Amino acid sequence: MTLKPMVVSVALLCALPALARDQIDKSVDVKVDALLAKMTLQEKIGQLHQLSGREATGPESAKRASQLAEIETGNVGSMLNVKGAQDTRAMQALALKSRLKIPLLFGLDVIHGYKTVFPVPLGEAASWDLEAIERSAQVAAREASAAGLHWTFAPMVDIGRDPRWGRVMEGAGEDTYLGAQIARARVKGFQGARLGSTDRIMATAKHFAAYGAAIAGRDYNAVDMSLQQLYEVYLPPFKAAADAGVATFMNSFNSLNGVPATGSALLQRDILKGAWKYPGFVVSDWASIKEMVPHGYAADEADAAVKALNAGSDMDMEGEVYIAHLAQAVKAGKVPQKNVDDAVRRILRKKFEMGLFDDPYRFSDPKREQVVLADPQHRAAARDVARKSLVLLKNERNVLPLAKSGRRIAVIGPLADSKRDLEGGWVVSDVRGDVVTLLQGIRGQAPGAQVSYAAACAPGCANADGFAAAVDAAAKADVIVLAVGETWDMSGEAKSRTDIGLPGRQTELFQRLKATGKPVVAVLFAGRPMIFNEIADQADAILYAWFPGSEGGNAVADVLFGDYNPSGKLPATFPRNLGQIPITYAQTMTGRPVVDEKNIVYRSAYIDSPNTPRYAFGHGKSYTEFGYSGLRLDKATLRQGESATLSFELENKGKVAGTEIAQLYVRDMVASIVRPVKELKGFAKVQLQPGERRRVTFTIDPDTLSFFNGQLKWGAEPGAFKLMVGSASDDIRLDTTLQLQ
Known part of the structure; x- marks a missing residue:
């Protein structure tokens, strides 16, 4: 059976006005439902199975033969670790021999570049330059898509406040606000305005959720935290990625408050697909579904398949538990058919949006691959991003x-x-x-x-x-x-x-x-x-x-x-010693704070080290000097529904041109729960010539002052707020107070 191609090409779709796009979206839903109605249960489960293709594209072996047979019969919906236009084209041709000719998705961990290697993500975050970060992801997407790839398992948007954790390298550092801004930029860079362009790829927000808070900074370890901290610190970058249209989410290896994230209905069903109304699909991390067995959460792999699918984990990455056990679970009534259909529908929709039913080989052009990977502009972009970092x-x-x-x-x-x-x-x-x-x-x-x-x-x-x-x-x-x-x-x-x-x-x-x-x-x-x-x-x-x-x-x-x-400015705090970890600038005040470092008796302090870090979040020097002056707040009292304008003069007081990253911090002085001593709420990257002055403006509205309270309700509470502007979290130059009615 041959499926009819889409009437409107994906390239044209990207240029259509919003109303026309909505109509196309509805037509995609119609096509997905029509295809789903033709699929057997086994074919549906095949779409939920992601296979690592190292053996499939390698030398002859029994495993290679088995994998090729699975692809040809439609038991594989996606592959990872297959790259290059030639190999992806070969695997796609094999998939198109299946009964319904459903194309494969090819994914890979393109984290900070494909051929052209950019700084690691934590380094890019130090640029505080959203345009540069977006450009880095765009170049990576252009090279990866030319190599036949449709999908990257990036960006990692986990907040990381423990530098012992190795994967802190992959994220944007310790701050929720900065992390959310960078999450948006990376998603936009990878995907562009809309899925389907052959010079962009689908992005993945990972690891959902709270992986960066692994106990003792040990990879794959458990996470235990309050829901208030989860909502306020760790979820916002994921929400930002979802709002930016990220195509997929990846769940995390860790357990969260006793439940493996892969099997967490709270994260995947209630928050992501429920409250956030997320339309994309969720892929497991490598074999994380069957790893719920050693977690002690699932009795065996069959039980793990049931718990993961019912919790909302749509695709099994290299775990082979869905393909082995899901059909029997559905027949036994342990997994509702609607849960399987929902997962398959989400995956098929992305394949339609990527234009793969229109042309399954549209990303696998060896000539384009050769030209794109040789583009010298990519090296120039890498140099620019690197020096900004x-x-x-x-x-x-x-x-x-x-x-x-x-x-x-x-x-x-x-x-x-x-x-x-x-x-x-x-x-x-x-x-x-x-x-x-x-x-x-x-x-x-x-x-x-x-x-x-x-x-x-x-x-x-x-x-x-x-x-x-x-x-x-x-x-x-x-x-x-x-x-x-x-x-x-x-x-x-x-x-x-x-x-x-x-x-x-x-x-x-x-x-x-x-x-x-x-x-x-x-x-x-x-x-x-x-x-x-x-x-x-x-x-x-x-x-x-x-x-x-x-x-x-x-x-x-x-x-x-x-x-x-x-x-560049630090996106993470640098401790003086291991005993200070975890350490963040956004600490909460205690009842016995250190007021004077010379008098720490019965204060929240160490007897062998200062509380202060070696280098604070936001720290970074220049070859010139910047002056801050003339702070103005256009209204001292803010009512609900209003906004205020905070501005100041920034001056280059040195002899060479330079760029300053001015930072806005806010403190809620009295609240229903203890608030951090300061929180980043804005920043401006300003380039000035010697002697040049410029007025920098920040907008303050109730959303700027809001937080999740003890009942997980988002909002701003009336009272006093301290507004601070400076060159780093420990280098505040100007401050004032705003009253919220």
């Missing part, structure tokens, strides 16, 4: 920027000439381009300088065999650029750490170089906030580079030599 933590005596000529620069460290370590985890393409190392970037941009190099030790720095040569090179130089940090495989999934300090003997290397008396500029590469107190105290300058991607070396050199004035 860099955070200048320290710059004593204006050591930076460095002169490009007439100086002797010693580039030292295990990560100075490492390509793979600048990319970070989740690098997916087999044909990615060359990575520019820090050493290459410095040499390329400072031909007039004498640049020497010493690795000192291998990445990980397990021994000090090369320290003597490094010290000798440093002694002959005018300035030292030290490249240290984590290796690429120390952050990401299953990469939780109890020690987030510099690995191996890197701190000792720094101490020996510092003893030469030469200025030391430390460039730190990592996928998480690290603890590096000796460097923080003694280095002359510190640039936090994250894992900056393909153009990382050029981007760092741009900043070191002043071709780009750094503007």
Whole structure:
């Protein structure tokens, strides 16, 4: 049987006005229902089965033959780990041999680039630049879609307040407001205005929900929190993604208050598909459905299939429990037919919206793949995003920027000439381009300088065999650029750490170089906030580079030599020591706060450390200085339904152009539940020439002042609110008070 193609092409659909789009949407529903009526129960369950295709596209084997047979009979609805126009085309052709010729969806973890590697997501978040973040996702989508992919398992929108958790690398940091803004930007970048364009892909909001609060920062671990905290801190970025039209959600590995998220009807049925009226589908994380058995929540895999489907988990990623057990569960009355139909309908709808029934091969064009993956504009975009992500933590005596000529620069460290370590985890393409190392970037941009190099030790720095040569090179130089940090495989999934300090003997290397008396500029590469107190105290300058991607070396050199004035701000708090974790700027006040660090007796304090972090959320320096003045609030009292305008003068008081990220924080002074001491509620990224002044404006309305109360009701309570504007969460320059009636 051959299905009739859609009358209106997907390309034309994207350009239609809203009314016409609604009509097309209804026609898609009609087509989905018509197809669903023709499907057997087994064919429906096949659509809920996602298969990893590494074996299917590999050498001949019994498993490969079995998988190919399953695809041809219609028992597979989606595949992951199949990439490239040629392979996806081959698998699609096989699926079209099935009775109903339903095309496959091809998905992959395209987290921060496909061929062109951008900074890891936490690094991108440090740019606080929504346009740049959207552009990064757009380039990733363009490359991935040209390689035959329809779908990425990104963005991860989990709030992460524990840097021990390896997957903090994949998110936007600790803040709910910033995280929600970035979630929207990434969804828009991946998907565009509407699904179906062949240069965009479907996005996935993951991991639903609260995965970032895993106990002890240990991956896959349990989460236990109040529903009020869940609603206020962890759910808003997911809601933002849903409102932005994200095509799919992925549930999380963790249990939440005793129930595995994969089997949580509260999350999937009540909140996502119920209260939020989410029209997309939910995919499990890798085998998370059958993992409910070792959780102790399901008796066996058949029981896990029942509980997951009934809870609202639509597609089984590589668990093979739906395909094995769901038909019998439906026949036994354990799973209502309507639940299966609802899941299948959601998946088919996305296939129609992607235009795959119109042309199943529309994303699998080898010629287009070759052209798109060679586009030099992608590298330029990666360099731009990377340098915007860099955070200048320290710059004593204006050591930076460095002169490009007439100086002797010693580039030292295990990560100075490492390509793979600048990319970070989740690098997916087999044909990615060359990575520019820090050493290459410095040499390329400072031909007039004498640049020497010493690795000192291998990445990980397990021994000090090369320290003597490094010290000798440093002694002959005018300035030292030290490249240290984590290796690429120390952050990401299953990469939780109890020690987030510099690995191996890197701190000792720094101490020996510092003893030469030469200025030391430390460039730190990592996928998480690290603890590096000796460097923080003694280095002359510190640039936090994250894992900056393909153009990382050029981007760092741009900043070191002043071709780009750094503007990045930390999206996560950097602790002084492990004992402070979890730590966030948005802490709640206690009955015994620390008022004076010299008097902490019977106060909420440590006896061996300050409460304050090493570097606060929002911190980041520039090569110029910004002044804040002239705070104005157009009304001191705000009534329900009104808005107020808060404005101030921002001035570049230095000698070079620069960009400041001005931040708005709010504190509810008295409320029905204890509120954080400050919450980010707005930010403005402002570029100013030397001496230039500009008035920056924020709008304050009741929604800005609202929160979820003890009954999980959203709203603003009358009373006083402190409004604060500054350069960081611990660098408030101006404040005033607003009364809400």
